[in-house]
Amino acid sequence: MKDTASASPELAAVFERAFAPLEKSVTDKRIPGGVLGIVDLKHGRMTRATGSAQVVPIERPMTVDTWFDLASLTKVIFTTTRILKLADEGTIDLDAPLTTLLPDLRQYNAEAWERKITFRQCLGHQTPFPGVEPIYTYGRDPDLLRAFILQREWKAGPPVYSDINFILLGFALERLAKKTIRDLDPGRGFAWSTDPENSAATEDCAWRQRILSGEAHDENCSALQGSGHAGLFGTVKSVLDFAESLLDGTGASGSAIALMRAPLSNRRTHGWEHPYADWWGGSLCSPGTIGHTGFTGTSLLIDFDKGRAVTLLTNRIHPTRHFDSGILPLRQAVCNLVNQT
Structure with missing residues (x-):
């Protein structure tokens, strides 16, 4: 266990009570390890690690410098931030269809519903795309899979949280930059892959037939060799630095932050979630809270x-x-203890 702190006594007390459920989860062998970090504009920041970064086939300790596969935090830290910046600049219109940047989306059917989907709808998961799709089972050629995603006749359903929304937003970023996601700057303190020896291991993957560490766990992201919905790596410091930049207004424009906070549905904003009943963020969040999980x-x-x-x-x-x-109960317990008055 290692501490890093530049926190006031008030924040240190908050941190101690919030860290206890994480430590208990490790002691109870529910999770191998974890890192908790809190940043407060008035009271500083504090981080602490506990448990193991890997337990099989070898054991490695968790530290505050361990890199994590952030999974769907990629959606908010990377993709949402960049899409909203492009909207600020006037490069894209959030209410325009994706075909303004992806004209070949369902190009063989001019009336296809997929061609009418907008950037804003994708950000808020307000599209008919399915929630889960094992794209990786159709092959490992990233160019072929991109074409498959763009040309497939997707089965329409009620709006649900869907990775397809952010995979397509990632395609839009690639088209504008004329680079693949993995060739784009991941942002300060972030990376698309990391040293396995300094990363938190994820799954013993049946598809790839190995313990994953330092490479994207998400199968679709792996097969696409980078995408807008997953694949970003960071440390507790880089995640807190990003969060602090939104809190102090240096990480995005005022209009972009307002959109991150503006509800599009009873659960979602532009890219993010906001509090709802039984939220993973707990029941004590103030109304001005946004969040996301991976x-x-x-x-x-x-x-x-x-x-x-x-x-x-x-x-x-x-x-x-x-x-x-x-x-889920661990996240709720930690967040409620952070927000407990």
């Missing part, structure tokens, strides 16, 4: 009303996702 066991909560952010980074799917890690 499948690998990561989360980030940003409370603009309090000027505070909390990130919980765990390797809860190591060595397998097929185990009840208790990640």
